[in-house]
Amino acid sequence: MVSEALTPERILEATEEVLRRYGPGKATVVDVARALGVSHGSVYRHFRTKAALREAVTQRWLDRTSERLVAAVDGPGPADERLDRWLTTLFEAKRHKAGDDPELFATYSVLTDDVNAVVDRHIDELVGQLSRIIEDGRTQGVFASDSAGSAAETARAVFHATGRFHDPAYAPEWSRPGIEEAFAAVRALILRGLRA
Structure with a gap:
């Protein structure tokens, strides 16, 4: 008998461990249930399909990054400093995910290909x-009120312009010499371009 109540959070924690151990191609709901000491039917009561479970665990993984960025969004200081902090935090978060647990990072890189809607929502949240x-920044007079685009359009452009430093496709570059200097140059260029 299970000593703790079976919750979606416990299932997601176990799913992450199973994915780390077996990879996305071999991990099954039965493996997750076994790790929890429950029947696979118990897991399906919380997540109706294997796809729903994969979506939820991927969303949880992506949310960790979004949550780290909230302090830069809501924190004190002028917008240019907050933008610099946001970009730096995003790059550091992605580098840590790739470097600290490369097996899990590779697993999630595969999973995100299968759950495009989850990734699209994550990108929309970041933008x-x-x-x-x-x-x-525009309200504070720190950033120019650019007639060429709304804040949302500008945000999407900044996001895409910095893709090399947060898109998992570029993960192999994040540990190469010179990457921090390249990142600093792109940040400086963006901040200069936005300033009033």
């Missing part, structure tokens, strides 16, 4: 955070 900072 929304950027948009808030840029709008604040």
